[in-house]
Amino acid sequence: MARIIVIGAGITGVTAAYALLAHGHEVNVVERHRYPAMETSFANGGQLSASNAEVWNSMATIAKGLRWMLRADAPLLFNPRPSMHKYAWMAEFVAGIGNHRANTVETTRLAIAARSHLFDIAEREGIDFDLSRCGILHFYRTPETFDAARQGNVLLREGGLEREEVGPADIARIEPTLTGDFCGGFFTPSDSTGDIHKFTTGLARACERLGARFVLGGEVDAVALRTDGVSVRLQAAGGLGEGSDTGRLQDLSGGDLGTEMLVEADMVIVCAGVASRALAAKLGDRVNIYPVKGYSITVMLNDEGSRAAAPRVSLLDEDAKIVTSRLGDERFRVAGTAEFNGFNRDIRADRIRPLVEWSERHFPDMCTRQVVPWAGLRPMTPSMMPFVGPGRHPRVFYNTGHGHLGWTLSAITAQMTALAVEQASAPA
Template sequence: MRVVVLGSGVIGVTSAWYLAQEGHEVVVIDRQPEPAMETSFANAGQISPGYSAPWAAPGVPLKAIRWMMQDLAPLRVAPRLDPVMWGWMARMLANCTHKAYARNKARMLRVAEYSRDCLIELRQEIGIEYDNRAQGLIQLFRSEQQMAASAEDIRILEDCGVRYESLNVDGIIQHEPALQHVHSKLVGGLRLPGDETGDCFLFTQRLAERCRELGVEFRFNTAIRQLQVEGDRVVGVDTDAGPVQGDACLVAMGSYSPELLSPLGIKAPIYPVKGFSLTIPIEDATCAPESTVMDETYKVAVSRLGNRIRVGGTAELTGFDLSTPASRRANVEFVVNDLFPGGGKPESVELWTGLRPMTPDGTPILGRTRYQGLYLNTGHGTLGWTMSMGSARYISDIISGRTPAIDTEGLSINRYN
């Protein structure tokens, strides 16, 4: 079968890998000059199945109001007349119940845990290196209230069989020695030993080279215009370089997926949520993180990627605006300096921003559509890196006519009908 993959981020490239492994002829199309140049370029670096959770959670509406009023706000909503944004927010708020949160988190954990296992298998198979570390993630709590609020997450982790450790401050420092300098700012943490870190850009670039060895064709600098439809079947895609035909088309275009799907009457509720990251060369390794910590107060992750520190976080609902105001840099910069002072070289900071393709319930959209030959692997939000391998293997199985290794319940776009 000839499969056309639309998008060459980590989702598109991992999908191409598994499809090529199945013997399909694969063509990957992207407007960028090489793989992983947009959302996959400089994310927080965390591969965090244990931390997978929807943003739509009980109490979030009130928390969001408090967050937006903080000096270093982890959330910003731009006042704009955007019915798509407000409609998406309304659907997200409708998921802020205990029942919906438990359901959505279980779905996300299902994909994320499977993805972590697929990634481990890939490393064993081809020995791919990407500044990876498998030393877990620690969710840091600065207040007793945050500690108490983690009880529901722990219950769901237990129900899903995910390993975790509740830590006091001494326990945190045992795993992250550099935090001994700021122990008075912490009250405890939740450690997820199965989580990992790694450079998503480096991984995607290197896996793309392996894909080429399997015969995958990459067409870069090629803008995707619209899908070609004959009756109830998608037969290819129109690009600025001409049409590309295929037996199947896989949409892996992140935040830009809804625009491509809308003319076909497919309403994918994905909205771009802008995030920021800093990459800082390590100056003193004893003051730098060993793996990944997530500051629950500011919703910022600090990760170790080789000889660099990656700091990622914050959320802006501002449409497709990719500007980088100084106020947003201040948010992520404060956290790394507050937790790991002296760890990085402040004069060598690289700032980046990207658009996370968020669904209102947090779960990605995977699987078939009502059009024959059209498949979706999109809407992973902040967890594209975390869920990439599992999502790719899942969709490859579906396209190949095989039964996926995990339950398909609630993963397709049909859950919104």
């Protein structure tokens, strides 16, 4: 048994903690927010989508990005303001175009493998997270985008994903509330949706029951790496981070843990989302993660007419780059956009409005009087592949950089992380 510190209590950190507990390890999870799942794991699109596994590295993506640069409402927005990290990341992204096929196939395989793990965890621990095994419907407005999707579908099928090509009549049958003129689409019955925040907080409570300790509201002040172990010094994050304004460390139940703490362990695993790059640099590693901002709205379905008018099947509008999920009876999540604008977390009205207008256009009988906006930063590597495995120091590991598929891939990368720790802990 090893003593392990997991840095980060988002979806990747908490699933990693659960997998490590299952292998018999002692786990401490440290997080700068007062609660788990308060950043990218708070209000994403909700899709558990192997059908969205195609990586973005392609000339088509770059061409669209250049075309959209001057449009405030563009699905992909690139702030051209000089930034060494941003332009270096983009250079590596372009260099990865040659790996488009291999990375898409591998991501598809990982996404399919992750499903059973996540469903098993939820059933075993009794976690209610508005799971709906409704399938995901991709739809297209023009023959050009539909033809491009057919090419991408070849790679998804190579990765083992079964999908159905559907016509306009099929789209109307699969989701009768959807209004619009579409030339075709793909339906993936095996995909599903759920509330990432509810799942992560529920799994955190399960981890605590199984013996994990959570230290919340603490910034990592320093990490000491030794031949015989690691030490992480935490400082209360009062005033330094959103949601961390009490100036005290606390456990998952809100118990007071003071203003600073030194946590000792045998190993440390970085699952810190967009903060992973800076932490890795302190640990002697290069983990090239860029914060790609995405937005979502949650439409509150407060009347019976809106509940009937909102879709039950999860949707992906490939032309608008918008995804949807029905979260129970009374919430409808709409998410999209990719914004390359550094660590800016501002919720911009000109980025939220297109999501509202899209909802009103396609579901005209659904009331959008009460809409909750949100923005989060996806931790994205240039290859679009998660960074999972050991660092340079034998006591450092990573499970981060999942980009837009953190929810989808989390259960399998947690297993991969636990396996990497087991291999490192095995006697020589």
